[in-house]
Amino acid sequence: MKEEEILRQQPFRNIMGRIIDAISLQKKGAISGETFKVISKTGKSYKLRYCTGLLKARKIERNVKLFPKAFPLFYGREGRYLLFDWIEGKSLGKEVSLDSCYQIGKLAGEIHAKEELDSTQDIDQFFNRILANISKSEIFDKETLAKIELKYKKMKKGLKIDLVLELDDLHPGNMILDDKGKVYYVDEEGFTHRIKGLGLAKPFLTREWMKSKEQQEAFWKGYHEHHSSDYFDLDYQRFVAFLQYLRAISTRIKTGEDYLQEKEIILKMIQ
Numbered sequence: 568m569k570e571e572e573i574l575r576q577q578p579f580r581n582i583m584g585r586i587i588d589a590i591s592l593q594k595k596g597a598i599s600g601e602t603f604k605v606i607s608k609t610g611k612s613y614k615l616r617y618c619t620g621l622l623k624a625r626k627i628e629r630n631v632k633l634f635p636k637a638f639p640l641f642y643g644r645e646g647r648y649l650l651f652d653w654i655e656g657k658s659l660g661k662e663v664s665l666d667s668c669y670q671i672g673k674l675a676g677e678i679h680a681k682e683e684l685d686s687t688q689d690i691d692q693f694f695n696r697i698l699a700n701i702s703k704s705e706i707f708d709k710e711t712l713a714k715i716e717l718k719y720k721k722m723k724k725g726l727k728i729d730l731v732l733e734l735d736d737l738h739p740g741n742m743i744l745d746d747k748g749k750v751y752y753v754d755e756e757g758f759t760h761r762i763k764g765l766g767l768a769k770p771f772l773t774r775e776w777m778k779s780k781e782q783q784e785a786f787w788k789g790y791h792e793h794h795s796s797d798y799f800d801l802d803y804q805r806f807v808a809f810l811q812y813l814r815a816i817s818t819r820i821k822t823g824e825d826y827l828q829e830k831e832i833i834l835k836m837i838q
Contacts, residue, residue: 568601568617578615578648583607589615604653612653614639616755621647627755630732633683637674637734637752654751659739661776665785668777670750671742672789675734675767680793683732685760690728693762694719694810700817706830714837715813722806727798733761737769739776764799768811772804809836 570589577586588606592614601617618624628644635641640652659667702712736757743751752758770777770786777783790796812829819826 568603570603573603573605573615573617578645579613579642579650582642582650583611583613584609612655613642614651614653614753616649616651618647618649618756623756624649626759630758631755633732634678634681634758637678637758638755639751639753649755651755654743654745654753656743656745656751659742659744659750661739663739663776663782665781666748667742667744667750668782668785669789671734671737671770672786673792674750674752674789675737675786676790676793678732678734679763679790681732682729683760685730688730688760690723690730690762693730694813697810697813697817700820701813704820706816706820706826711834711837715833718809718837722802722809726803726806728806729763730760731763732758733763734766735759735761737766738774762807762810764803765807765810767799768804768807772808773811773815809833812836 570591573589574586583605585608586605587608590604590606592602592604601619603615603617605613605615607613616627618627624644624647627649631638631641631649638651639654642650642652644650663671698712698716701707707715734752734757736754741752741754741757743753745751771783777786787796812832815829816826816833818824819829
């Protein structure tokens with residue numbers, strides 16, 4: 568979707584009036600959709616997301632409506648377009664405050680407390696899609712792929728694993744802080760049904776951007792106000808970290824980014 572196409576189609580005219588400018592927000596390596604800052608004739612700014620498929624747009628609409636407080640104000644869907652308020656704020660950056668950690672934990676706990684399950688899929692389908700994408704690239708030989716599959720089966724044995732609504736891609740770049748200090752999650756497509764706790768792998772296990780004891784305590788304080796973390800024991804953490812590293816490899820193959828660090832970690836984990 569090009570900016571000029573948005574100006575030609577003029578979506579959400581009943582809400583915004585005429586759009587006079589559209590600015591792509593697409594980041595390098597992004598594969599999850601197209602987003603734009605659009606400016607109406609009145610001068611008000613909005614965030615517009617365009618989905619390549621109608622089913623995806625409907626899915627995002629459904630999920631956001633289930634938990635609207637996590638996102639900037641959602642105006643609705645028009646075909647493949649979704650419209651949100653534009654937040655004049657800043658990304659969380661490398662040093663995430665204790666209050667922001669608390670707010671993120673609170674959001675994650677509230678979402679898990681909803682227990683919004685997806686019974687139409689199973690976790691093996693999720694794993695198999697990742698492994699199929701990796702195998703096409705031939706970065707692992709057949710013997711190594713077999714070891715990865717065996718490790719997956721051993722690690723999941725005995726674990727209670729649900730597919731639930733999850734803040735799936737939980738990293739500072741996907742959150743924004745407004746001028747009042749409120750944290751919003753702004754990757755709408757990243758709010759979807761995934762393995763419970765998979766989104767927690769990035770802040771605590773793979774990217775480890777909640778590094779300090781104080782940050783982690785603030786997160787869990789917010790989380791525990793709504794949901795128990797008993798399920799997130801060491802075995803469960805190893806399992807979701809294993810999946811997240813594999814997933815990172817699969818994603819970076821698509822985007823052309825470097826995956827050697829994750830590859831080395833996986834090779835060590837299957838020894």
